[in-house]
Amino acid sequence: MANPLTAPIASMGNFLSSTADQTGFALSLLGRTLLYAPTIFSRRPLRALFRQMWVCGIASIPVTCIVSVFTGAILALNGGISLSKIGQEALMGGIVAVGMAREMGPFMTALILAASVGSAMAAELGTMKVSEEIDALEVMAIEPAKLLVLPRLLAMCIMGPVLTIYASLLGTVGGAITSYYQYGVSYQLFKSNALQELAFKDVYSGCLKAFIFAIVIAIVGCSQGLKANGGAIGVGKATRSAVVTSYLLIIILGYYITFLLYRLQW
Amino acid sequence: MVSTETNPSPPPADNAPKFDIELEDVYKTLGQLKVLQGVSFQVRHGETFVMMGLSGTGKSVTLRHIVGLMQPDQGCVKVFGEDLSQLDEKTLKQIRLKIGYLFQSGALINWMTIRENIALPLYEHRPQLKEKEVQERVMEKLRLVNMTQAAEKYPSEISGGMKKRAALARSIILDPEIILYDEPTSGLDPIMGATIDDLVNDTRDALGVSQIVVTHDIGSAYRIADRIGLLFEGEIIALGTPDDIRNHSDPIVKQFVNGESEGPITEILEEKKRAAQNGAPKA
Ligand SMILES: Nc1ncnc2c1ncn2[C@@H]1O[C@H](COP(=O)(O)OP(=O)(O)OP(=O)(O)O)[C@@H](O)[C@H]1O
Ligand SMILES: [Mg+2]
Numbered sequence: 001m002a003n004p005l006t007a008p009i010a011s012m013g014n015f016l017s018s019t020a021d022q023t024g025f026a027l028s029l030l031g032r033t034l035l036y037a038p039t040i041f042s043r044r045p046l047r048a049l050f051r052q053m054w055v056c057g058i059a060s061i062p063v064t065c066i067v068s069v070f071t072g073a074i075l076a077l078n079g080g081i082s083l084s085k086i087g088q089e090a091l092m093g094g095i096v097a098v099g100m101a102r103e104m105g106p107f108m109t110a111l112i113l114a115a116s117v118g119s120a121m122a123a124e125l126g127t128m129k130v131s132e133e134i135d136a137l138e139v140m141a142i143e144p145a146k147l148l149v150l151p152r153l154l155a156m157c158i159m160g161p162v163l164t165i166y167a168s169l170l171g172t173v174g175g176a177i178t179s180y181y182q183y184g185v186s187y188q189l190f191k192s193n194a195l196q197e198l199a200f201k202d203v204y205s206g207c208l209k210a211f212i213f214a215i216v217i218a219i220v221g222c223s224q225g226l227k228a229n230g231g232a233i234g235v236g237k238a239t240r241s242a243v244v245t246s247y248l249l250i251i252i253l254g255y256y257i258t259f260l261l262y263r264l265q266w
Numbered sequence: 267m268v269s270t271e272t273n274p275s276p277p278p279a280d281n282a283p284k285f286d287i288e289l290e291d292v293y294k295t296l297g298q299l300k301v302l303q304g305v306s307f308q309v310r311h312g313e314t315f316v317m318m319g320l321s322g323t324g325k326s327v328t329l330r331h332i333v334g335l336m337q338p339d340q341g342c343v344k345v346f347g348e349d350l351s352q353l354d355e356k357t358l359k360q361i362r363l364k365i366g367y368l369f370q371s372g373a374l375i376n377w378m379t380i381r382e383n384i385a386l387p388l389y390e391h392r393p394q395l396k397e398k399e400v401q402e403r404v405m406e407k408l409r410l411v412n413m414t415q416a417a418e419k420y421p422s423e424i425s426g427g428m429k430k431r432a433a434l435a436r437s438i439i440l441d442p443e444i445i446l447y448d449e450p451t452s453g454l455d456p457i458m459g460a461t462i463d464d465l466v467n468d469t470r471d472a473l474g475v476s477q478i479v480v481t482h483d484i485g486s487a488y489r490i491a492d493r494i495g496l497l498f499e500g501e502i503i504a505l506g507t508p509d510d511i512r513n514h515s516d517p518i519v520k521q522f523v524n525g526e527s528e529g530p531i532t533e534i535l536e537e538k539k540r541a542a543q544n545g546a547p548k549a
Contacts, residue, residue: 044389128376136373139333140387140436141359147390 022245026223029145030215033153036146040154048147052155056117057163063112064167068100071108072171075099076178089183093190094197096175097168102202105168107254110213113160114246118221121152122242125225126235134226144226153218160214161207168206205261212257213250220246286311286346286444286476287332293340294327301327303500304341309444312474314466316487318522319497320531325480326370328497329446332478333367334358345444363391366437370448370480372429374421374436381417384408384436391440407435410465412458426453434462438469445469447479451486459486466490484523488512496522499534 039045079095125148128134137144172194179185221242228238260266287309294302301324309315319325330336331343334350343350345361353361374383384404388395395403408414411431416424424432430453438445447466451459463486469475481487487494488508496504496511496519504511504519511523521529 124377131376132369132371132373133375135330135335136367136369136375139335139362139365139367140390140440141362142386142390 022223022227025227026219029149029223029226030153030219032143032145033149033219036143036150037154039146040150045151048151049154052151053159055120056113056152056155057159060112060116060159060163061166063116064109064163065170067108067112068105068167068171069174071104071167072096072100072174072176073178075104075171076175077182080179080183084183089179089185090189090193091197092175092179092183092185093193093195096179096190097172097194097198098202100168100171100175101198101206103206103254103258105171106164106206106209106213107250108171109160109164109167109210110217110250110254111247113156113163113214114217114221114243114250117156118217118246119239119243121218121221122225122228122239123235125222126228126238127225129226129228130231130234149218149222149226152222153215156214156218157211160217161210164206164210165203201261205257208261209254209257212253216249216253217246220249284311285309285344287315287478288344288347289328289331289341290344291341292328292331292338292343294324294331294336294338296327300500302331302338305497305500305502306341307495307502307505309476309478310492311476312470313492314470314477314479314490316479316481316491316494317497318481318484318487318494320522321482323497324500325497326448329367329448329478329480332446333362333365363440364443366440366442366445368430368434368437368445368447368450370452372421372426372433374429374433376421379418379420380408380413380424380432383421383432384439387436387440403439404435407439408432410438411435412461427455427458430454431458431462434465441473443475445475445477447477447481449480449482451481451483459483460489463489484525498522498531 040049075096076092079092079099080089083089083091083095125134125144128148134144137147176185176187176190176194179190180187224238224242224245225235228234230237285308289305289307292302292305293300305324305328307315317325317328327336331338331350332345334343334353337351345365348357348361350358350361374380375386378386381401381404384407385400388400388403392400405414405417408417411434413428413431413435416428416432421429421432430450434447434450437447450462450466454462466477466479467490470477479487479490491508493505493507494511495502498518504514504516506514511519514520514523517530518534521531
């Protein structure tokens with residue numbers, strides 16, 4: 001049955017076709033959900049939206065704080081090692097602020113959101129799927145995309161960029177503190193260099209990334225959940241693959257967005 | 267409705283479906299298991315059809331076909347005369363709106379209270395209703411199933427039988443024309459079970475609703491059924507009025523109806539088990 005010669009090809013084929021399947025499902029889910037976007041403006045959907053914004057925004061603040069402060073501190077520490085060799089510690093502000101706004105802010109925030117909120121989406125919807133609740137919605141002619149995915153997607157698209165800006169600011173503060181204590185860069189100098197180096201483009205490309213990552217996290221989480229089957233094990237699988245898929249997409253897309261915006265100067 | 271008078275008859279109902287639900291020779295394999303192997307039956311308008319059968323024969327699977335949650339591998343399922351496999355999404359939704367489906371597991375949305383669960387279809391499909399009217403309708407259905415006291419509870423906070431009843435209230439909230447009940451009385455005490463039987467009878471009598479009831483309770487089946495179908499080994503092997511079934515000559519039906527542990531059914535199942543064991547090493 002399992003021919004050793006063809007088995008790897010077959011499993012590769014399976015992998016590719018299931019990836020194509022998942023991608024197709026996720027994209028069509030995104031399309032369907034966007035179709036329902038106008039329905040958000042009424043009392044009950046708005047309440048669901050605020051609830052989700054609370055879940056993915058407010059509840060993620062503490063961990064975002066810690067992670068971003070340390071990320072900024074690491075950027076400063078690491079940049080300082082090279083800069084102090086050539087006596088250019090004055091450039092610390094720019095390095096940290098630009099690095100946070102453009103790359104590390106969106107990146108770290110997205111990883112946090114994927115691990116905490118995206119996985120929760122997959123688990124929640126997955127549990128609903130395996131306990132026939134999604135089927136029940138379908139039989140009642142209620143679109144899961146509208147009732148479940150839309151508030152999650154929108155909440156993520158709003159809170160993702162907000163959290164990212166917040167993380168970038170906090171990271172820069174963390175970098176400033178490290179610069180002061182480790183390399184003796186005054187806060188004044190740090191700030192003026194940061195403001196001088198930081199371009200509007202850095203901020204908006206950071207926000208753009210955050211926005212795209214938010215869509216990825218929400219849609220991957222929801223689609224994995226909605227595709228779950230086979231009881232608790234299925235939910236576990238869906239959750240795991242939601243996190244793994246989001247991480248991969250965040251890293252790969254992050255690279256290409258920077259590439260497009262800064263190498264090709266879009 | 268047999269009339270010998272020759273007065274101008276109402277417009278001919280040739281194209282109108284005679285049956286609300288029709289299954290024609292439905293086959294379905296799930297994984298390796300041939301679950302349905304040529305299931306055919308019809309449910310007339312306004313009729314209560316009771317489906318019985320051993321645990322795991324495919325009663326729930328059959329119901330899932332009728333709401334389009336599963337598609338037959340072969341054969342066809344018609345609801346209100348429409349072949350479900352031929353419908354676009356919008357028409358299918360329209361049909362589903364006229365069907366109430368009580369899931370065997372209840373399938374209440376776990377993060378909503380009972381009240382919110384039952385109101386959900388109203389919010390979605392009756393947007394013109396005022397909040398007060400929605401709540402009135404919800405309470406009315408909750409009263410029918412004796413559940414008003416648990417309206418503010420979450421599904422995880424109530425018992426299995428209570429979940430069943432809440433789910434039943436939800437499945438009839440839009441006043442559907444077809445109701446499918448998957449074991450409405452399992453997990454209920456006898457008195458509550460009888461109340462649900464009355465509810466099933468009342469809905470049929472008052473609203474002329476067509477209903478399929480899956481149940482393991484033969485007494486309840488006799489009380490509510492216009493006709494009973496017995497699903498065995500992927501086919502409807504007996505079909506008839508409660509009296510037909512009660513007095514059926516087929517030994518399989520007899521064993522089932524009388525609930526005996528020894529008989530042809532047991533032999534068939536034993537035989538299958540043996541065949542599976544002998545066949546296993548070859549595969
Ligand atoms: N999604 C599925 N995938 C694979 N097999 C399934 C699936 N759903 C049901 N089955 C199998 O189909 C058979 C029929 O299941 P079904 O739920 O219809 O039984 P049932 O007649 O409703 O039994 P019960 O009276 O215990 O509820 C079972 O053997 C079950 O294992
Ligand atoms: Mg069942």
